[in-house]
Amino acid sequence: MEKFTTLQSTAIPLAIENIDTDQIIPARFLKATDRNGFGENAFRDWRFNKDGSVNTDFALNQKEYSGSILVAGNNFGCGSSREHAAWALTDYGFKVVVSSFFADIFKGNALNNGLLPVQVSDDFLKVLLNEIKENPKTELIVNLEKQTISVANTSFKEHFEIDPYKKTCLINGYDDIDYLLSKKELITQFENQRS
Amino acid sequence: MSKKTLFDKVWDAHVVDAIENGPQILYIDKHLIHEVTSPQAFNELKARNIPIFRPDQIVATADHNTPTVDQHLPVKDDLSRKQLKQLSENCKANYITLYELGHKYNGIVHVMAPELGITQPGMTIVCGDSHTSTHGAFGSIAFGIGTSQVAQVFASQCLLLTKPKSLRVTVNGTLKKGVLPKDVILYIIAQIGTNAGTGYFCEYAGDVFENMSMEGRMTVCNMSIEMGARGGMIAPDQTTFDYVKDREFAPKGKDFEDKVAYWKTLPTDEGAIFDKEYTFNAEDIEPMITYGTNPGMGIKITDNIPQFNDASFEKSLKYMDFKKGESLIDKTINYVFIGSCTNSRIEDFRIAAQYIKGKQKADNVTAWLVPGSKQVESQIIEEGLKSIFENAGFKLRQPGCSACLAMNDDKIPEGEYCVSTSNRNFEGRQGQGSRTILASPLVAAATAIEGKIIDVTATNFVAEEI
Ligand code: SF4
Numbered sequence: 001m002e003k004f005t006t007l008q009s010t011a012i013p014l015a016i017e018n019i020d021t022d023q024i025i026p027a028r029f030l031k032a033t034d035r036n037g038f039g040e041n042a043f044r045d046w047r048f049n050k051d052g053s054v055n056t057d058f059a060l061n062q063k064e065y066s067g068s069i070l071v072a073g074n075n076f077g078c079g080s081s082r083e084h085a086a087w088a089l090t091d092y093g094f095k096v097v098v099s100s101f102f103a104d105i106f107k108g109n110a111l112n113n114g115l116l117p118v119q120v121s122d123d124f125l126k127v128l129l130n131e132i133k134e135n136p137k138t139e140l141i142v143n144l145e146k147q148t149i150s151v152a153n154t155s156f157k158e159h160f161e162i163d164p165y166k167k168t169c170l171i172n173g174y175d176d177i178d179y180l181l182s183k184k185e186l187i188t189q190f191e192n193q194r195s
Numbered sequence: 196m197s198k199k200t201l202f203d204k205v206w207d208a209h210v211v212d213a214i215e216n217g218p219q220i221l222y223i224d225k226h227l228i229h230e231v232t233s234p235q236a237f238n239e240l241k242a243r244n245i246p247i248f249r250p251d252q253i254v255a256t257a258d259h260n261t262p263t264v265d266q267h268l269p270v271k272d273d274l275s276r277k278q279l280k281q282l283s284e285n286c287k288a289n290y291i292t293l294y295e296l297g298h299k300y301n302g303i304v305h306v307m308a309p310e311l312g313i314t315q316p317g318m319t320i321v322c323g324d325s326h327t328s329t330h331g332a333f334g335s336i337a338f339g340i341g342t343s344q345v346a347q348v349f350a351s352q353c354l355l356l357t358k359p360k361s362l363r364v365t366v367n368g369t370l371k372k373g374v375l376p377k378d379v380i381l382y383i384i385a386q387i388g389t390n391a392g393t394g395y396f397c398e399y400a401g402d403v404f405e406n407m408s409m410e411g412r413m414t415v416c417n418m419s420i421e422m423g424a425r426g427g428m429i430a431p432d433q434t435t436f437d438y439v440k441d442r443e444f445a446p447k448g449k450d451f452e453d454k455v456a457y458w459k460t461l462p463t464d465e466g467a468i469f470d471k472e473y474t475f476n477a478e479d480i481e482p483m484i485t486y487g488t489n490p491g492m493g494i495k496i497t498d499n500i501p502q503f504n505d506a507s508f509e510k511s512l513k514y515m516d517f518k519k520g521e522s523l524i525d526k527t528i529n530y531v532f533i534g535s536c537t538n539s540r541i542e543d544f545r546i547a548a549q550y551i552k553g554k555q556k557a558d559n560v561t562a563w564l565v566p567g568s569k570q571v572e573s574q575i576i577e578e579g580l581k582s583i584f585e586n587a588g589f590k591l592r593q594p595g596c597s598a599c600l601a602m603n604d605d606k607i608p609e610g611e612y613c614v615s616t617s618n619r620n621f622e623g624r625q626g627q628g629s630r631t632i633l634a635s636p637l638v639a640a641a642t643a644i645e646g647k648i649i650d651v652t653a654t655n656f657v658a659e660e661i
Contacts, residue, residue: 003635016510018389018489018507020619022600022621022622023621023623027600027601027622031277031602033234033277045622050609050627050628054213075389078390078489078618079621080324080619081324081340083235084342103390103391105341105425108344109343112344113343134202163217163357165216165218165355176344177239177245177425180347180353180355183220184248185218186212187220187222187353
């Protein structure tokens with residue numbers, strides 16, 4: 001997994017609530033057996049119109065917006081457990097998703113793929129969406145070490161929570177499998193005690 | 196000693212170790228896998244040269260991607276066939292039991308495992324599928340995981356997890372006639388919202404669940420994820436023990452008796468404290484229906500769509516092509532789906548058959564009746580339900596997830612409404628541009644007969660004991 005410490009980037013605003021994983025990556029694209037290439041189909045049915053043309057009303061298609069941070073409405077990532085949603089977002093180029101609320105499984109999947117979910121207050125989310133809409137060149141700064149997200153060149157700043165263990169994993173770029181494998185003896189002991 | 200909840204008891208019995216200020220290592224008893232969320236996990240282990248730690252504790256099935264007709268023929272879709280083939284190869288190479296297409300135990304993972312007795316009270320069960328919550332109906336801790344976690348369980352039979360908070364939903368009283376378990380859970384979600392459960396594990400308690408069959412309890416626990424919870428549980432009792440007894444992989448004889456003695460210790464202690472509680476009255480629940488694009492957008496079938504001024508709400512109604520304040524009664528419906536891990540068990544087909552018996556399917560309706568497993572399929576035939584369906588103009592399809600997520604050919608055409616017994620009404624869930632209306636198998640059956648949504652409570656239909 002790639003290491004994550006800080007990120008400064010412009011952001012794409014997606015002011016829609018309850019974005020479910022069926023929208024992030026529709027089921028018909030889940031037939032691949034490896035992890036790559038899902039970015040192409042991220043938000044497929046929102047990015048393209050029914051006739052296949054590009055939906056220019058959708059933020060990801062609007063030229064003024066770019067960057068590796070996605071700022072989305074409340075309850076992001078609800079629905080299916082498909083990790084393909086996290087793969088689609090990272091493959092598309094996102095490194096951070098900001099929302100005022102994340103669905104559990106999505107949050108875990110994101111963290112396991114080096115995609116940082118930053119949960120902010122409803123008010124701060126509004127500030128971010130406004131700032132970006134007013135000036136699409138606005139840069140956000142995410143500092144994982146200090147657990148802060150701020151709007152560059154302003155005083156807007158908020159602290160965010162993250163599980164300390166997950167934070168260490170992200171900063172060092174190692175994952176749960178490494179950790180669990182180091183505990184094999186303990187796990188076997190546990191099995192023996194139970195039987 | 197401190198009072199414990201059902202969830203605490205099962206969780207605590209599976210903690211191997213805890214990281215200071217961090218997650219706990221939770222031991223997993225059973226790991227269920229299917230073709231869509233496992234290939235990348237197998238690849239990862241292979242790439243890192245890590246063996247599968249406990250292949251005996253893994254059971255695989257093919258369900259998400261499988262066709263529901265002509266299952267004896269090679270799968271037509273190239274990518275689906277490849278994904279199924281990869282599952283077979285991965286299972287073979289790693290000595291994992293697989294019930295592949297055509298096997299007498301094949302079926303949707305959450306239908307197949309309980310009916311084989313793989314699911315038992317007090318266990319920890321995971322699967323790369325959010326509706327793993329279904330198995331909580333037995334008083335087990337069961338939840339969906341992502342593919343990275345599938346790889347973790349492959350490697351160590353454990354997961355690193357932070358213990359969720361506890362939530363209890365109590366429903367007391369007696370359900371009205373025609374109100375099914377599906378209505379109960381749709382009602383709860385409509386009341387508390389789609390993220391009320393996020394961060395929580397839910398226990399369902401009260402008369403309504405105590406008096407419910409195992410099939411009904413599975414329907415309820417299945418949709419726990421739709422209110423945001425990782426899982427739902429119901430305390431094991433005599434109904435649970437009777438269901439598990441004598442199933443293929445259930446403990447037998449003295450082993451079974453010993454297990455039952457242990458299972459009886461699992462229910463929540465009187466006076467145990469939950470982080471959050473909700474209480475509802477059974478008498479307030481009516482047959483339900485959804486009108487929007489998330490499962491919390493549900494109303495009593497006879498109610499009108501509410502009038503909220505909210506951008507997300509309006510976006511949702513626009514997608515569904517419904518208006519604020521309108522009633523869904525008499526809406527023409529051309530598609531009906533009875534199936535999915537929520538409502539594809541024998542009871543669901545029994546109730547549908549009871550309603551359909553002696554009537555004829557409406558001409559405008561295309562109806563897909565998809566059993567959850569080969570065993571359910573056989574039972575439908577044995578009990579004579581198949582001929583009831585056929586006489587009414589329906590065809591029974593073969594088991595699988597089917598139109599629940601439309602990964603196979605069972606897709607609802609763009610712009611069409613489908614009254615569906617599945618669990619998600621997200622945009623495009625049943626095919627690009629499709630419009631899903633979630634309901635119980637009774638409401639779905641009535642819709643298929645009438646060709647439109649009707650008030651089932653106004654018919655003189657009275658369900659017999661199922
Ligand atoms: S029936 Fe639907 S919800 Fe259930 S496992 Fe299959 S796809 Fe998932």
